[in-house]
Amino acid sequence: MKTVIQSLVAALALTAMGTIAPLAHAAGVSAISAPDPHAHHHHMMSEIMRSTVDYTPPPVSLVREDGKAVSLISELNDGRPVILTFIYTTCTSICPMISQTLSQLQSDLGSDRNKVHMMSISIDPEQDTPARLTEYAKKYGAGPEWQHYTGTVEASVATQRAFDVYRGDKMNHNPVTLLRAAPGKPWLRIDGFATVAELLGAYHELVAAK
Amino acid sequence: MAAHLSRPSVEPILPAPRKCDRERGFAPIRRFLRGVVLAQVWRPASPALVPFFGLALTLMLTFHAGAPWAAPRALVPASEASGSGDDNPAADVGAAIFRHGIQGSGAPLEATRDAGVRLQGAAAACINCHRSSGLGAKAGSSTIPPITGRYLLHPRAKDMGDLDLPYVDGIRADRDPYTDETIARAIRSGLNSEGKPLSYLMPQFDLNDADMTALIGYLKRLDKRRPRGVEDTVLHFATIITPDADPVKRRGMLDVLQQYFTDKNVFPLGATPPLRSTRKMMFMVNRRWQLHVWELTGPATGWEQQLKQHLAAEPVFAVLSGLGGKTWAPIHAFCEHEEIPCLFPNVETPVGGDGDFYSLYLSKGVLLEAELIAKNILDADGDKGVRSVHQIYRAGDSGEAGAQALAAALKHHGIAVSSRVLAAGESLAKALKGGAGTNALVLWLRPADIAALGAIPAPPASTTVFMSGLMGGLENAPLPSSWRYSTRLAYPVDLPERRRYRVDYAFGWFTIRHIPVVAEQVQADTYLACGLLAETLSHMVDTFVGDYLVERIEDMLERRILTGYYPRLTLASGQRFASKGGYIVRFADAHGVRLVADSDWLVP
Numbered sequence: 001m002k003t004v005i006q007s008l009v010a011a012l013a014l015t016a017m018g019t020i021a022p023l024a025h026a027a028g029v030s031a032i033s034a035p036d037p038h039a040h041h042h043h044m045m046s047e048i049m050r051s052t053v054d055y056t057p058p059p060v061s062l063v064r065e066d067g068k069a070v071s072l073i074s075e076l077n078d079g080r081p082v083i084l085t086f087i088y089t090t091c092t093s094i095c096p097m098i099s100q101t102l103s104q105l106q107s108d109l110g111s112d113r114n115k116v117h118m119m120s121i122s123i124d125p126e127q128d129t130p131a132r133l134t135e136y137a138k139k140y141g142a143g144p145e146w147q148h149y150t151g152t153v154e155a156s157v158a159t160q161r162a163f164d165v166y167r168g169d170k171m172n173h174n175p176v177t178l179l180r181a182a183p184g185k186p187w188l189r190i191d192g193f194a195t196v197a198e199l200l201g202a203y204h205e206l207v208a209a210k
Numbered sequence: 211m212a213a214h215l216s217r218p219s220v221e222p223i224l225p226a227p228r229k230c231d232r233e234r235g236f237a238p239i240r241r242f243l244r245g246v247v248l249a250q251v252w253r254p255a256s257p258a259l260v261p262f263f264g265l266a267l268t269l270m271l272t273f274h275a276g277a278p279w280a281a282p283r284a285l286v287p288a289s290e291a292s293g294s295g296d297d298n299p300a301a302d303v304g305a306a307i308f309r310h311g312i313q314g315s316g317a318p319l320e321a322t323r324d325a326g327v328r329l330q331g332a333a334a335a336c337i338n339c340h341r342s343s344g345l346g347a348k349a350g351s352s353t354i355p356p357i358t359g360r361y362l363l364h365p366r367a368k369d370m371g372d373l374d375l376p377y378v379d380g381i382r383a384d385r386d387p388y389t390d391e392t393i394a395r396a397i398r399s400g401l402n403s404e405g406k407p408l409s410y411l412m413p414q415f416d417l418n419d420a421d422m423t424a425l426i427g428y429l430k431r432l433d434k435r436r437p438r439g440v441e442d443t444v445l446h447f448a449t450i451i452t453p454d455a456d457p458v459k460r461r462g463m464l465d466v467l468q469q470y471f472t473d474k475n476v477f478p479l480g481a482t483p484p485l486r487s488t489r490k491m492m493f494m495v496n497r498r499w500q501l502h503v504w505e506l507t508g509p510a511t512g513w514e515q516q517l518k519q520h521l522a523a524e525p526v527f528a529v530l531s532g533l534g535g536k537t538w539a540p541i542h543a544f545c546e547h548e549e550i551p552c553l554f555p556n557v558e559t560p561v562g563g564d565g566d567f568y569s570l571y572l573s574k575g576v577l578l579e580a581e582l583i584a585k586n587i588l589d590a591d592g593d594k595g596v597r598s599v600h601q602i603y604r605a606g607d608s609g610e611a612g613a614q615a616l617a618a619a620l621k622h623h624g625i626a627v628s629s630r631v632l633a634a635g636e637s638l639a640k641a642l643k644g645g646a647g648t649n650a651l652v653l654w655l656r657p658a659d660i661a662a663l664g665a666i667p668a669p670p671a672s673t674t675v676f677m678s679g680l681m682g683g684l685e686n687a688p689l690p691s692s693w694r695y696s697t698r699l700a701y702p703v704d705l706p707e708r709r710r711y712r713v714d715y716a717f718g719w720f721t722i723r724h725i726p727v728v729a730e731q732v733q734a735d736t737y738l739a740c741g742l743l744a745e746t747l748s749h750m751v752d753t754f755v756g757d758y759l760v761e762r763i764e765d766m767l768e769r770r771i772l773t774g775y776y777p778r779l780t781l782a783s784g785q786r787f788a789s790k791g792g793y794i795v796r797f798a799d800a801h802g803v804r805l806v807a808d809s810d811w812l813v814p
Contacts, residue, residue, distance in 0.1 A: 088782070090782040090783055090784045090785055091349075091782070092338040092339060092783050093338065093339040093347075093349045093352065093354060093411060094349050094350060094352065094411075096333060096338070097323070097327070097411060100323075100327045100328075100329070101327060104326075104327060124780065124782070125813075126778070126780065126790040126791060126813045127780065127782070127785055127790060129813070152810070152811075153778065167350070168769065169768035169769050169780075170768060170780070170782070171347075171348065171349060171350075171765045171766075171768065171782075172350055173349075173350050174350035174351050174352075175350070193410050193411070195324075196326070196327070
């Protein structure tokens with residue numbers, strides 16, 4: 001009986017993986033997809049995965065923390081290098097980690113701080129009103145280069161889908177940071193808790209290659 | 211089977227892609243299996259899932275035949291004697307560290323993560339990740355482990371079947387037991403009981419010895435909360451009705467609750483006690499549900515005391531649904547003070563902020579309507595801009611709270627707000643004259659008053675009329691045709707044609723069981739509350755901790771597909787109102803119930 005169950009389970013699990021795994025890469029990884037060579041430097045277990053991907057952002061309107069309706073595409077394409085993440089303000093585990101990292105990245109960028117555009121998009125947009133985002137941004141000391149966005153559920157989900165971070169509900173969300181040197185360039189996607197140093201390194205690599 | 215209403219969560223199926231846990235081996239599969247097994251209790255409506263459901267049944271049957279490594283022990287003795295340590299000051303220091311990130315000295319807790327990210331005070335408190343229950347959670351592919359004493363100190367076990375602990379997501383079996391010393395090392399240095407690094411998410415805390423002792427004491431004390439209303443074969447629940455609750459709605463709600471409990475108890479209970487053993491967790495998921503109806507009497511000031519007496523006489527695990535009138539504040543306070551989950555009552559005037567924990571509401575009721583009306587007024591173009599608002603409500607009804615919320619929302623926008631309270635029996639006509647000259651009229655009135663508008667001329671076109679949809683009866687509000695052109699309804703639920711597929715199942719269920727439909731929304735919301743509880747409990751297995759019930763609802767609610775009157779329900783730590791928006795609508799025709807929305811779904 002035990003064997004039967006185990007093989008059934010294994011078969012089911014494999015089927016499930018087979019069905020679902022391709023979804024995880026639906027956006028089409030175009031270039032490399034390899035474990036971060038520096039991952040072993042971490043004392044704790046922050047494994048990250050870097051990949052280079054072409055994404056097509058949807059033509060949606062988002063609402064910035066200042067209450068202004070803006071086009072996602074225009075916000076992405078203002079010419080500056082973009083560092084993009086997805087968060088929600090009542091998240092207590094993953095998002096604070098992401099936002100603390102971005103907060104420190106701001107200062108570690110030095111003079112480059114004024115040349116980048118950091119964008120955090122809410123995956124819980126009905127709760128995350130512009131007022132709550134403003135409060136959140138303040139909590140993490142967001143400077144003028146770092147904006148937070150909300151909008152309709154549809155616009156948020158469309159954006160998450162376009163960047164392949166939509167996982168059905170906010171509790172399923174995983175840490176992802178996306179960097180792009182300039183409009184028209186591919187995105188560098190970092191899955192996992194990237195450290196400030198890793199993000200800084202990735203940023204300088206991308207900008208140097210531009 | 212009442213609650214086939216939700217889509218299966220994919221989370222247990224997805225392999226955690228870069229899980230750095232050395233236990234990962236079979237854990238995802240085990241989790242997957244557990245999801246499937248439990249799925250049979252409530253899953254799912256979609257035809258696409260039928261094959262899945264079939265497999266689940268197969269597996270379930272297999273399990274009944276004696277799967278060797280499936281389940282944790284059926285029933286864990288609730289705890290050792292409770293009550294120790296409550297008056298121990300060290301325990302309070304432990305609670306302050308765990309819950310608020312405050313050290314014994316009063317200074318904020320300090321922590322760092324690898325790579326130098328610093329945390330301080332409330333942001334560093336254990337409760338953020340490990341939750342109020344201390345039982346952890348899943349967040350994406352990260353699993354936050356349980357850290358109450360018994361989950362840290364249990365002896366190494368070969369597998370879950372040998373582990374005499376209620377199941378939670380982050381439970382670990384085959385690891386050396388922690389000691390006080392290794393717990394302290396984990397907290398300070400981020401190493402587990404075997405000296406291996408903990409997750410990257412776990413910060414390293416700067417705690418002195420006394421604070422460490424207090425914190426470890428608190429982790430052990432978390433296990434000593436004895437669950438109320440949980441017996442070997444019965445789970446006790448209460449529903450609370452205030453004396454001023456609408457008697458028709460009361461009957462409608464009780465019909466649904468009582469039928470739901472009856473149905474729940476018909477399902478495969480069978481010979482439960484003889485089968486209760488380590489491997490038969492399945493049966494324990496199906497404890498019988500017992501409903502206690504707590505009807506309050508007299509003035510609101512005495513309600514909390516009455517509720518404490520009810521709770522002492524009939525201990526319950528949670529309060530389910532319920533029906534209020536003008537105020538729900540004493541019930542809300544009772545739930546917070548007694549630390550008892552109070553799930554989705556039918557109230558128009560919920561209280562409390564997002565900072566409270568135990569009371570969960572489907573929406574903010576008339577307070578949300580006030581926010582929707584305020585948004586509509588403030589967003590209007592300059593030309594049509596509203597300069598003055600006149601509100602009418604009856605004394606002793608929910609409209610008072612709505613009117614106050616609207617006045618507060620408009621306060622700093624240069625809009626004059628006046629309010630007129632109608633005494634019992636006082637006619638509406640006179641009160642309406644007082645509103646002449648204002649350019650917005652807001653009616654917080656019941657159907658009888660709305661119908662009486664027919665004898666009163668509608669205000670000029672320059673005056674916009676808003677009315678509370680919830681109080682007036684939504685699309686069934688008897689609004690006379692002469693008022694329909696100028697009147698807009700606050701409508702904090704989904705539009706009738708869009709919600710139909712989400713409520714049809716419930717109304718079909720009522721019909722088959724001969725439950726008269728007397729209060730559509732109250733009955734649909736009550737049915738929804740029951741379904742949410744059943745679904746969540748089926749995921750909790752035998753982990754009967756009140757805080758954990760609330761946390762599981764917070765985490766799972768968003769996955770629900772059949773959300774009744776609401777397009778979407780979400781909660782989280784610090785979110786207590788599940789549906790956040792609504793519409794402003796008009797009647798499409800001079801007669802009938804057809805509505806036209808003024809705009810898309812609005813979230814004020």
